[in-house]
Amino acid sequence: MPTISMFYGIIIYMYYFDNKEHKSPHIHASYAEYDAVISIPEGEVLKGEMPNKKLKLIQAWLEIHQEDLMANWKLAVEGQQPYKIKPLR
Secondary structure (H helix, E strand, C coil): CCEEEEECCEEEECCCCCCCCCCCCEEEEEECCEEEEEECCCCCEEEECCCHHHHHHHHHHHHHCHHHHHHHHHHHHCCCCCCCCCCCC
């Protein structure tokens, strides 16, 4: 479960070979006691919960880094190490 970014107390990561349960490209996000699976293209919560303010930050970050995230998704589902992505500032 490589961590690919951290910002405002949010940790963003991707699992290796993680395309079976959620077929679409997605990230995993943790903040305090909250965990969520969030689709990369749409920014929708597929599973779990995230406070609305933190979800909006994640969605903004997803929009900015869409291409990098899709490249990382391809690497991760093939079992390769995804790259770190700059945090939201």
